[in-house]
Amino acid sequence: MTDRVETTVEVEAQRSKEAYFTASQRQLIWARFKKQRAAMVAAAVLVVLIVSGIFAPFLSPYDPTIAGRNKDYTNGAPQFPKFCDKNGCSLRPFIHAVERERSLKTNFRWVTTVNEDERNYVTILPKGDDYRLFGFVPGNRHLFGVQEGKIHLFGTDEDGQDIFSRTLHAIWTSLQVGMIGVFIAFVLALIIGGVSGYYGGWIDGVIQMITDAVRTVPAIPLFMAVAAFMPPELSAEARFFYISIILGFIGWPTLARRVRTHLLTERNQEYVLAAQLCGASSAHVIRRHLLPSFTSYIIVDLVISFPYMVLSETALSFIGLGLKDPVSSLGVLLQKATSADVMLNYQWYFIPVLFFIALVMAFVFVGDGLRDAADPYSESQK
């Protein structure tokens, strides 16, 4: 009896060993990645943030622009749905209705009072502002809303725009800017770093010198200088693309260096020599042998460089050279949170800042986890 148990255990061990030896690179990376708790938590946060960004039009109750404003509730505090109040409890969450008044009594300032006797129940899938999901699927149903008036989970800004809706849309905008920026930087890096690493010799020397020189220039001042070219009369969409392109054009050197290093180490491996001896063309060697050998590392590098793109976009928008108000991006929302008036009176402007920190941290942790997972020697070190 005990013999049989032992053999099954052995077979099991044998099988897992075999699975380990025959596993593809992707499976190995995933197996190592799964072991890192912090990176897994960060990955979960990241997925939630990305999904909420993609489905922002559906998840957010209102349009993020001035079209979705609530003009009766400007600079309004966050409203949390609750189940109980002094009049008892209900199974359905509700918020209290608010009334605004400006008269002699309030010294001619708008004063918002909460009417605790009037309940405004939360509804699921109400019809609301029109939107296009993914840019082309039309819809007007939103995840939640209230029966009458509007609900503002994160409060409203000075125009009465819903900060919750803006935050979700901003995540998506910032991700898009980052994606386009990383993509452009990546293409440039692949070409420049590829040429440099594949040919080596004096070409490599010259290209490295230029790359290093561009890398020494502090990025944000350079961003500012390039962004200052943008004609001020540009539309919001055009600005958005300009900024992404600028980010890409300035972000390539670090990536190019990594591509070059990967290529230089791989180029001298025996399997490349073997392929060349078999008469394979350069294009074939690059496509079939070199590129697959380091795609996973390149993906890791892309993930690592992503938060820097988001940070740069934020810094630019913050200074006033990046995206501007009708567009909701994290930088625009952060900029709104910086006046002393806001800090003292309207603290809910800071909620997008938390999302920003979460997004950047999640990317950094996932990037670090991926880097450790992609490094085949990381296990022997630990």
Add this chain to the structure above:
Amino acid sequence: MLNFARFVVTRALMAAMTLVIVSLVVFSLMELVPGDCAERYLAFKNTQGSGISVADIELERQRLGLDKPFLQRWALWIVNAFQGEFGDSCILRVNIAQLLGDKFWLSLSICMASLALAYIIAIPVGILAAASHNAFLNNSLRIVSYLGLAMPNFLLALMIMLFATVYFGETLTGLFSSEFRDAPWSFAKFLDLLKHAWLPIFILGWSATAFALQTVRALMFDEIGKLYVTAAAARGVHGRKLLWGYPARHALGPIVNSLGFDLNRIFNELPIVALILVMTDAGALLIEALARSNDQQLAGAIIFLLTASIVALNFTTDVALAVIDPRVRKSIIR
């Protein structure tokens, strides 16, 4: 010794080459802006009521030397730039070197101070963290490092300012008290500067510290596991003597090398922090030049100077490393 001199000269040439490439980038950026100085001067004249023609603009271009080919003007600019002369800003109509003057050195000193602060904190803490097996300490350091990246500096600045204003009734903006703003340099002015400068130094140093901590810890962690450290421990060296005498000396090289990179990071924060703290330094001038008046001559000069200080620091650390690190020294003097 001759080899050492050759090493220094090669490094200096490489640094100069880097600066030339950077100047080409900066100069092309300046040229790409629509409208040149001649048009701007005459546009101003136009607003004063005198009529201008295309011929006038051409004449003005000739007077300013703007009709010469691009490469020639770039060569002139770079030769002047190495002498610290950047010409006139055609929006403010003052000499840029005069305008920047003290302000640039002030900004540079503040940045250098934050760099120093970062490493004064990071080196001992990083070494201790690498040596200890305390998981809590290491994890909290990791989180602090990541926060250094993700927590925007301006947020930190705003929070500190708000706190100071509400609880101490003191505003922390600016670099000088009003009575010293235009006064000539004196010891009292210096003290006044120190009283105001700690906040920008701290804020600029914040993310640099976080990164330096991470670097120092990782480097030390790699070195501590090596056999020569075990051998030294077996010989009976222990405690502080072991840490500082063996792995720390090996980890020193890469740390010194990363200084230039950290200065780059600090410069990145400079304009944003200047904007929030209402400082009147080079960072603020950069924002002024770019975001408000579109003054490319000024912006180009500032970016060039910032890059030049990074290149200079890199050169200094390279040479210093060759002097203090016997391995580098031996490889040069073969």
